[in-house]
Amino acid sequence: HNLHGWEYTTNFQNPLGPHPNLQTLQPNIREYARQGIGFLFAQGWGTDPASSSELLWLRSYLIDKALWNPEESGEAHLREFVSLYYGKAAPFICDYIDLMRRHVNQPGIILPCFNDQEWLTCDVVATAQELFQKAVAAADNDTIRARVEDAKVAVQYAALVCPPKVSVDDNVLRLVRPPSVTLDE
Numbered sequence: 001h002n003l004h005g006w007e008y009t010t011n012f013q014n015p016l017g018p019h020p021n022l023q024t025l026q027p028n029i030r031e032y033a034r035q036g037i038g039f040l041f042a043q044g045w046g047t048d049p050a051s052s053s054e055l056l057w058l059r060s061y062l063i064d065k066a067l068w069n070p071e072e073s074g075e076a077h078l079r080e081f082v083s084l085y086y087g088k089a090a091p092f093i094c095d096y097i098d099l100m101r102r103h104v105n106q107p108g109i110i111l112p113c114f115n116d117q118e119w120l121t122c123d124v125v126a127t128a129q130e131l132f133q134k135a136v137a138a139a140d141n142d143t144i145r146a147r148v149e150d151a152k153v154a155v156q157y158a159a160l161v162c163p164p165k166v167s168v169d170d171n172v173l174r175l176v177r178p179p180s181v182t183l184d185e
Contacts, residue, residue: 005037008113009044009063015053016157017117018128020100022055022062026074029066040067054154055097058082086151087144092135093151096128120162125178128155156181 007028011019025042032040042063045053053059058081065077078097083090104111109119132152139145164175 003035003037003039005032005040007032007040007042009042009059010053011113011115011117012045013114014117014157014161015045016153017054017161018100018120018154018158019054019111020097020104021111022059022078022097023074023101025059025062026066026070026072026077029063030070033070042067052150052153055151057085086135086139086147088140089135089138089144089148092131092138093148096131096135096151096155099124099127099131117158117161118163120158122162122165122176122178125155125158125162129159129178 009021009025011017029040029042044059044063045056058078061081062074062077065072066074079094082093082097086093103109103121103124104119111119132148132155135148136145136152139148159178159180162178164177167174167176
C-alpha cells in the first residue's frame with residue numbers, strides 16, 4: 001500500500017498535563033488499517049524523563065498493540081498494562097483514567113493535539129489528586145511508587161493550570177484552585 005498516515009497521540013502544547021485520548025488510539029489505528037493505510041506514523045512525545053508526557057509508557061504500549069493487531073481490544077490492553085505496570089496501585093490509576101475519560105467525553109469538550117487544558121475543572125483535578133494519593137499509598141515497593149509518582153505529574157501540572165472556581169460572597173470575588181505542589185515537593 002502506498003498510502004501513509006500520520007496520527008498525533010499527545011498534547012504537544014502541554015505534554016505534562018492530562019490528555020485523555022487513550023480510548024481513541026486503537027479505533028483510530030483500526031480505521032487507518034481498514035482504509036488501506038500501509039504505513040502509519042503515530043507521533044507522540046519522546047521518552048526522555050526530563051520532557052515526558054502523561055502516561056507515556058501506557059500510551060506507547062497501546063499504540064504498539066494496535067499497530068500489531070488493530071482488531072484487538074484497546075481497553076483489554078489498557079487494563080492489562082496498568083495492572084502489570086502499577087501493581088496494587090492499578091485500581092486507582094484505572095479510576096483516574098476513567099475519571100478523565102468521562103470528563104472529556106462530555107458534550108462540548110474538544111481535545112485537540114494542541115490545547116491548554118481549558119477543559120479541566122477544579123473538581124476533576126481535586127478528584128484526580130485524591131486518586132493519586134490512594135495510588136501512592138497502595139504502591140508496595142519503590143519501583144511502583146516511582147511509576148505512580150511519574151504518572152502523578154500530570155495531575156500536579158493540572159492543578160497549576162486548570163481554571164479556578166469563581167464565586168462571589170458578600171461582594172468579594174473568590175478564586176479557588178485545587179491544592180498544588182509545594183516548593184519542597
